Amino acid sequence: MGYLNNVTGYRNDLLANRAIVKHGNYALLTPDGLVKNSIPGFENCDATILSTPKLGATFVDYLVTLHQGGGNQAGFGGEGIETFFYVISGKVTAQADGKTFALTEGGYLYCPPGVIMTFTNAQSADSQIFLYKRRYIPVAGHAPYLVSGNTSQLEQIHYEGMEDVILMDFLPKDLGFDMNMHILSFAPGASHGYIETHVQEHGAYILSGQGVYNLDNNWVPVQKGDYIFMGAYSLQAGYGVGRGEAFSYIYSKDCNRDVE
Ligand code: UGY
Numbered sequence: 594m595g596y597l598n599n600v601t602g603y604r605n606d607l608l609a610n611r612a613i614v615k616h617g618n619y620a621l622l623t624p625d626g627l628v629k630n631s632i633p634g635f636e637n638c639d640a641t642i643l644s645t646p647k648l649g650a651t652f653v654d655y656l657v658t659l660h661q662g663g664g665n666q667a668g669f670g671g672e673g674i675e676t677f678f679y680v681i682s683g684k685v686t687a688q689a690d691g692k693t694f695a696l697t698e699g700g701y702l703y704c705p706p707g708v709i710m711t712f713t714n715a716q717s718a719d720s721q722i723f724l725y726k727r728r729y730i731p732v733a734g735h736a737p738y739l740v741s742g743n744t745s746q747l748e749q750i751h752y753e754g755m756e757d758v759i760l761m762d763f764l765p766k767d768l769g770f771d772m773n774m775h776i777l778s779f780a781p782g783a784s785h786g787y788i789e790t791h792v793q794e795h796g797a798y799i800l801s802g803q804g805v806y807n808l809d810n811n812w813v814p815v816q817k818g819d820y821i822f823m824g825a826y827s828l829q830a831g832y833g834v835g836r837g838e839a840f841s842y843i844y845s846k847d848c849n850r851d852v853e
């Protein structure tokens with residue numbers, strides 16, 4: 594969409610943003626409102642910062658477009674910080690712990706605290722990635738470890754026994770991990786079985802389709818490219834609409850820990 598309507602001269606973009614921000618509760622961030630941030634270490638990239646502690650999250654999510662030769666060679670992650678990397682589109686070469694990972698669409702890499710990842714776009718066209726970082730919560734006798742793969746290899750689970758809602762878990766069910774990343778997919782017309790209210794937080798990026806989402810008991814239309822933050826106890830549920838692609842999103846969820 595252009596900035597100006599050719600006939601009226603009105604500014605389209607000032608009328609178009611569907612975003613909603615309720616600090617500490619939930620937020621919907623839509624592509625028309627996202628801005629590019631200059632972040633040290635990210636070269637030749639358009640990086641947008643999504644959820645942060647300023648919004649009420651204990652994690653940080655980013656949406657990054659890597660231009661030709663773009664990436665992060667300075668290193669993402671650090672002492673006490675766990676990171677997760679997911680390829681939305683394109684091809685990216687990542688490195689961590691002395692290993693190289695050729696990641697295509699659906700490819701992912703989890704690095705435990707203290708393991709730094711670097712990455713570079715591996716094609717001349719742009720690639721797009723979803724990034725996550727969070728301060729790791731240790732538990733005695735258990736430790737997380739590096740995990741990489743592609744969503745095409747993940748087990749497809751019927752979410753809470755529902756035939757038309759599919760869940761994929763990226764990380765092992767192991768007490769060493771204090772979070773997991775998932776994809777949830779709803780066939781058109783399929784929905785959660787109830788409106789969830791839970792202590793865990795989510796950052797969700799919509800990968801395909803259209804849906805209607807309940808955020809604190811407001812039903813909101815959402816679609817591919819939108820991002821939703823759901824804070825602790827935020828009421829939440831969704832259903833897929835249309836006759837085409839499944840409504841599906843990648844989302845993080847904290848797990849395996851007691852509450853202080
Ligand atoms: O795992 C979950 O809590 C997930 N079903 N939440 C959600 O999709 N909003």
Ligand code: MN
Pocket residue numbers: 789791795829
């Ligand atoms: Mn949930």
